[in-house]
Amino acid sequence: MSEPRRLEPSVWEVPVGYVDGMRVPGIVFASDELFARAVEDRAVEQVANVATLPGIVGASYAMPDIHWGYGFPIGGVAATDVAAGGVVSPGGVGFDIGCGVRLLRSDLDWERDVRDRIGELVHTLARRIPRGPGGAGLLPLDRAGADRVLVEGVRLPLARGVGVEEDAAACEDGGTVPDAEPAQVSDRAYQRGAPQLGSLGGGNHFLEVQVVDQVRDAAAAAAMGLRAGQVCVMLHTGSRGIGHQTCTDHLKVIDRLAPTLGIRVPDRQLACVPVERPEAAAYLGAMRAAANFALANRHVLADGARRAFAEVLGRPVAALGMDLVYDVSHNLAKLEEHEVGGRRRTLCVHRKGATRALGPGHPELPDRYRQVGQPVINPGSMGTFSYVLAGDRRAEARSFASTCHGAGRSMSRTRARKVMSGPDLRRQLEGEGLVLAAGNWKLLSEEAPYAYKDATAVVETCEQVGLSRVVARLRPAGVLKG
Amino acid sequence: MVQPEQHTPGPPAAGGPAREPAREGSADRGRGGREREPAREGPAPRGTGGPARENPARRGQAPRRGSVAERGEGGAELSTTPPAGVGAGFELLEHTADVGIRARGATLEEAFEQATLGLAEVQEAPDPLEPAADPGERVGVRVSATDLGGLLVDWLNEVLWLAETRRAAVVDVRVERVGDGTASGWVVLGSGGPGPEGTFVKAVTYHRLRVEPDPGRGWLVEVYLDV
Numbered sequence: 001m002s003e004p005r006r007l008e009p010s011v012w013e014v015p016v017g018y019v020d021g022m023r024v025p026g027i028v029f030a031s032d033e034l035f036a037r038a039v040e041d042r043a044v045e046q047v048a049n050v051a052t053l054p055g056i057v058g059a060s061y062a063m064p065d066i067h068w069g070y071g072f073p074i075g076g077v078a079a080t081d082v083a084a085g086g087v088v089s090p091g092g093v094g095f096d097i098g099c100g101v102r103l104l105r106s107d108l109d110w111e112r113d114v115r116d117r118i119g120e121l122v123h124t125l126a127r128r129i130p131r132g133p134g135g136a137g138l139l140p141l142d143r144a145g146a147d148r149v150l151v152e153g154v155r156l157p158l159a160r161g162v163g164v165e166e167d168a169a170a171c172e173d174g175g176t177v178p179d180a181e182p183a184q185v186s187d188r189a190y191q192r193g194a195p196q197l198g199s200l201g202g203g204n205h206f207l208e209v210q211v212v213d214q215v216r217d218a219a220a221a222a223a224m225g226l227r228a229g230q231v232c233v234m235l236h237t238g239s240r241g242i243g244h245q246t247c248t249d250h251l252k253v254i255d256r257l258a259p260t261l262g263i264r265v266p267d268r269q270l271a272c273v274p275v276e277r278p279e280a281a282a283y284l285g286a287m288r289a290a291a292n293f294a295l296a297n298r299h300v301l302a303d304g305a306r307r308a309f310a311e312v313l314g315r316p317v318a319a320l321g322m323d324l325v326y327d328v329s330h331n332l333a334k335l336e337e338h339e340v341g342g343r344r345r346t347l348c349v350h351r352k353g354a355t356r357a358l359g360p361g362h363p364e365l366p367d368r369y370r371q372v373g374q375p376v377i378n379p380g381s382m383g384t385f386s387y388v389l390a391g392d393r394r395a396e397a398r399s400f401a402s403t404c405h406g407a408g409r410s411m412s413r414t415r416a417r418k419v420m421s422g423p424d425l426r427r428q429l430e431g432e433g434l435v436l437a438a439g440n441w442k443l444l445s446e447e448a449p450y451a452y453k454d455a456t457a458v459v460e461t462c463e464q465v466g467l468s469r470v471v472a473r474l475r476p477a478g479v480l481k482g
Numbered sequence: 483m484v485q486p487e488q489h490t491p492g493p494p495a496a497g498g499p500a501r502e503p504a505r506e507g508s509a510d511r512g513r514g515g516r517e518r519e520p521a522r523e524g525p526a527p528r529g530t531g532g533p534a535r536e537n538p539a540r541r542g543q544a545p546r547r548g549s550v551a552e553r554g555e556g557g558a559e560l561s562t563t564p565p566a567g568v569g570a571g572f573e574l575l576e577h578t579a580d581v582g583i584r585a586r587g588a589t590l591e592e593a594f595e596q597a598t599l600g601l602a603e604v605q606e607a608p609d610p611l612e613p614a615a616d617p618g619e620r621v622g623v624r625v626s627a628t629d630l631g632g633l634l635v636d637w638l639n640e641v642l643w644l645a646e647t648r649r650a651a652v653v654d655v656r657v658e659r660v661g662d663g664t665a666s667g668w669v670v671l672g673s674g675g676p677g678p679e680g681t682f683v684k685a686v687t688y689h690r691l692r693v694e695p696d697p698g699r700g701w702l703v704e705v706y707l708d709v
Contacts, residue, residue: 244684413581
């Protein structure tokens with residue numbers, strides 16, 4: 001077995017031959033320490049497994065927040081050449097289709113406006129924002145409503161008076177992923193997910209009240225409306241049951257079909273079929289529909305957050321300046337044009353726990369971000385710094401314009417619970433001045449800061465290798481756990 | 483690295499209220515399910531996987547579903563349990579982001595049942611309510627797939643879907659038959675949803691999936707959940 005080698009600082013190559021059947025090498029962007037952990041974690045083996053996918057081009061990439069996933073590593077990016085038999089793998093998107101992060105800025109100053117009200121604010125958010133497993137969301141949909149949201153994304157809640165028009169422009173894809181096919185979303189997925197629009201879910205999903213702690217790129221921060229001392233809201237969730245079931249349904253079809261096409265993968269969860277097959281088109285249509293649900297879900301939740309602020313501060317929503325900075329997904333496959341071997345090609349780019357990061361000047365960016373690059377929202381672990389990044393042009397050649405998505409786990413949930421109990425962690429975090437609301441205190445320590453990598457090390461590695469640059473650092477003030 | 487988190491059957495709590503299985507006579511609304519026999523002719527006590535996690539709040543209470551004391555007063559079934567079932571149970575496997583289940587059974591059906599109890603454990607289905615208050619609802623489950631691994635994934639995904647859409651918790655399970663491309667049986671769904679301390683499960687994956695004979699012991703299955 002060939003061993004990985006460091007090509008340059010924080011860039012590692014996993015050579016062809018690391019596992020059988022690799023078609024391209026793996027490239028892992030990681031400091032020595034982060035890379036050593038990824039090897040230990042088996043995530044590097046997963047990077048190599050992904051390199052066996054038919055039609056993969058460039059390399060099987062992994063971002064610095066890489067960790068062991070199921071099939072694909074979390075933090076993985078894989079692009080396949082559609083015209084050359086390139087495949088799509090539902091496992092390369094994962095069950096939480098379209099999961100992502102949304103950041104709202106505000107005209108509110110921490111010291112002046114919010115500091116003394118933070119307890120009441122978190123309490124009100126906790127009352128207004130549905131979270132935890134199952135349960136109805138803020139805007140439960142009937143079948144007709146669900147049909148529309150799967151095609152229109154944030155347009156459906158906008159049509160019902162939820163949110164403002166400017167919100168759509170500040171989303172990846174303008175808030176509506178095109179070419180969605182609700183007919184490919186099963187009745188079972190509808191039943192599971194339609195009532196859940198406007199709910200956080202569980203696990204690592206959250207809503208946080210944050211304060212801009214440091215601005216590192218003044219021009220980009222100005223374009224995003226960010227300044228030191230300002231209050232922001234960051235939320236992380238996805239497509240809820242509709243996405244989970246959509247992946248489950250299509251994965252079953254593709255798992256059955258792949259072997260009959262002679263496709264062999266080292267992990268069954270990597271099951272895949274060529275993008276040009278009808279089953280792939282069906283999956284991609286359903287996946288885009290679920291991604292629209294995820295966009296609309298975050299849109300509805302952001303509106304709920306604005307209303308909670310308005311209630312507590314006694315001001316109308318419009319007077320809060322709680323504009324959307326950006327909404328970006330980190331679990332998606334997209335058909336994108338990239339140059340490979342000197343030729344423009346249509347690639348199916350899977351990002352599993354990785355974020356698209358378009359550099360300055362990219363034509364797909366909204367006008368306000370054309371000069372500074374695409375905002376990338378990078379949540380830290382609970383109780384630690386989060387970051388706002390901006391795309392770097394060099395990422396196009398480095399990683400098909402992709403960067404990290406957060407801190408990345410470093411410890412299993414079971415171990416995290418053994419280190420400290422949920423209630424103990426609560427006391428510790430509250431002792432540090434954080435206000436917390438969780439439906440499930442016992443499981444709080446599964447999401448403890450010590451169970452995650454250092455988000456600072458992750459974003460600095462991305463900056464060092466040219467995937468993205470740091471714009472601002474945010475510290476948490478209030479946390480609502482899913 | 484995968485580190486099994488060992489589960490040993492918890493001892494029946496002395497003095498704890500003996501619970502009826504609570505399913506007898508409950509309406510069978512399942513597809514092809516049938517009334518449960520009062521005393522199952524079968525190789526093993528089901529659900530010998532004990533509490534997955536330390537839960538002080540439940541200490542001293544009735545044993546969780548599946549322990550022998552649950553069925554029949556005073557654990558009378560103990561003596562009727564053939565030794566073939568020894569070793570049936572499940573354990574949860576650590577994973578950086580997710581969680582795995584390793585389950586064993588004397589038969590394939592029993593291994594599937596144990597895996598289902600493992601799923602319920604992760605979700606932390608509440609202890610069954612008092613039988614008089616809520617007997618739960620028995621729902622038939624039938625899935626088809628081309629291989630045993632696919633059957634296990636489909637079975638568990640079906641159970642997950644039922645629990646989530648009905649906002650219910652899995653409180654009992656029976657797998658009647660696994661073979662010829664189908665798995666069939668039933669689950670009992672208790673009202674009230676998974677426990678407030680449960681882990682939210684998104685889906686059952688094919689990652690590192692195993693369904694294989696366990697020499698001298700029956701069957702071994704392993705499956706990972708996305709949580």
